Amino acid sequence: MKPVIALTKGRLEKQFLEFFRSLGYNDQALIDKGRKLRVDTDDFQFVFAKGPDVATYVEHGIADLGIVGEDILLEFQPDVFDLLPLPFGKCRVALATEEGTQWPARKRRIASKYPNITKEYFRKKGESVDIFKLEGSVELAPILGLADAIVDIVETGTTLEENGLVIKEEIHQISARCIANRSSLKIKRALLNPVIQSFQKGETVS
Numbered sequence: 001m002k003p004v005i006a007l008t009k010g011r012l013e014k015q016f017l018e019f020f021r022s023l024g025y026n027d028q029a030l031i032d033k034g035r036k037l038r039v040d041t042d043d044f045q046f047v048f049a050k051g052p053d054v055a056t057y058v059e060h061g062i063a064d065l066g067i068v069g070e071d072i073l074l075e076f077q078p079d080v081f082d083l084l085p086l087p088f089g090k091c092r093v094a095l096a097t098e099e100g101t102q103w104p105a106r107k108r109r110i111a112s113k114y115p116n117i118t119k120e121y122f123r124k125k126g127e128s129v130d131i132f133k134l135e136g137s138v139e140l141a142p143i144l145g146l147a148d149a150i151v152d153i154v155e156t157g158t159t160l161e162e163n164g165l166v167i168k169e170e171i172h173q174i175s176a177r178c179i180a181n182r183s184s185l186k187i188k189r190a191l192l193n194p195v196i197q198s199f200q201k202g203e204t205v206s
């Protein structure tokens, strides 16, 4: 039996591949996968999904392990074991506004892909805000007048800069995380422990 790993498609998939290869695993089947969403390597079965769905597959035991951004864990709070940080996918969740913006006297409007992170951030500040949930290109919202500010991921800061926005406050420093199904950790301990140990040894990848 091979451990099943749910892997976030896209950006994290690319970075994970580099990490996986650096640990000495054979990744040829992953390189050759084409549009397949389930792929067997020598050591694992991988399934490919969007971040929130990776958390769902792990929570329900379809996958033993998952590779997911910490933003997904903060936003959706899935019932999984958050095993360890991985040395890639490093970025920040930040509050940003257009340069020179003065906060309005009325209730503030915040656009984000992360309504729960946003709500929690303002709850801790004791402020009630109106939140607009967007699916992407969040930086557009202040420019087009939908919102006074955004809560979004910042890595290099290029997207903010090229759209005339600046960080007001960093909310979370995040990275990719390896998560596990709670039962798998107990029932498949002998199978999963060597994998977890090898992931712990991994070095930073760009």
Ligand SMILES: Nc1ncnc2c1ncn2[C@@H]1O[C@H](COP(=O)(O)OP(=O)(O)OP(=O)(O)O)[C@@H](O)[C@H]1O
Binding pocket: 008, 009, 010, 011, 012, 050, 051, 068, 069, 070, 071, 072, 089, 090, 091, 136, 153, 154, 155, 156, 175, 176
């Ligand atoms: N600019 C970034 N730099 C580094 N990590 C990022 C960046 N944007 C997102 N991430 C991390 O990578 C994960 C996957 O992001 P990615 O943009 O590939 O997928 P997505 O958010 O579902 O967007 P899309 O709908 O474009 O696929 C996020 O959950 C986050 O942890």
Ligand SMILES: O=P(O)(O)OC[C@H]1O[C@H](OP(=O)(O)OP(=O)(O)O)[C@H](O)[C@@H]1O
Binding pocket: 135, 136, 137, 138, 139, 152, 153, 154, 155, 156, 157, 158, 159, 160
């Ligand atoms: O600080 P930077 O290096 O510029 O990266 C930050 C950008 O990357 C992500 O967007 P993504 O590329 O996933 O597109 P999206 O707007 O569709 O979410 C994020 O939402 C920011 O827009």
